[in-house]
Amino acid sequence: MVTLFLVGAALLGAEVFVPGGVLGALGGLAMLAGCALAFANFGAGGGLLAVGAGCALIGLVLAAEFVWLPRTRAGKKLLLTAEVSGAVREAPDASVVGREAVALTALAPGGYVLVDGKRHEAVSQSGFVGEGGRLRVVAADNFRLVVRRP
Numbered sequence: 001m002v003t004l005f006l007v008g009a010a011l012l013g014a015e016v017f018v019p020g021g022v023l024g025a026l027g028g029l030a031m032l033a034g035c036a037l038a039f040a041n042f043g044a045g046g047g048l049l050a051v052g053a054g055c056a057l058i059g060l061v062l063a064a065e066f067v068w069l070p071r072t073r074a075g076k077k078l079l080l081t082a083e084v085s086g087a088v089r090e091a092p093d094a095s096v097v098g099r100e101a102v103a104l105t106a107l108a109p110g111g112y113v114l115v116d117g118k119r120h121e122a123v124s125q126s127g128f129v130g131e132g133g134r135l136r137v138v139a140a141d142n143f144r145l146v147v148r149r150p
Helices: 002-014 022-071 073-078
Strands: 100-103 110-115 118-124 134-141 144-148
Touching (some): 002 022, 022 073, 110 134, 110 144, 118 134
Parallel strands (some): 118 144
Antiparallel strands (some): 100 110, 100 134, 110 118, 134 144
């Protein structure tokens, strides 16, 4: 029973280094089996003691993974610390439908167009359009414009 708890805790700890959930699931199952054996061999009192010990052991493993490990040299190499910066793109306003656009890049069939001084992602219904081509906006579809030759 104690062996199952220790194997379960070791598998839960190994989950940090081998992500995917398999080792964590096996560790949880090993700890559950240890609790079941404790209930079968020692009755309700022993089983509840095993459940409490299992919860405390899981708490210690999680604290080690999320509090202690990130402060170590190995943890700093293992965990990501860089921030990803970016901006959310605005959906094009439907008021641009019917307006003239100029191809900033070649549209084959996707690319970028300029409408009212703003750059928009677009897809051409007219097939390939070279850079500088004159287009007309026919629809606003999600986060891109649909354009075609006039």
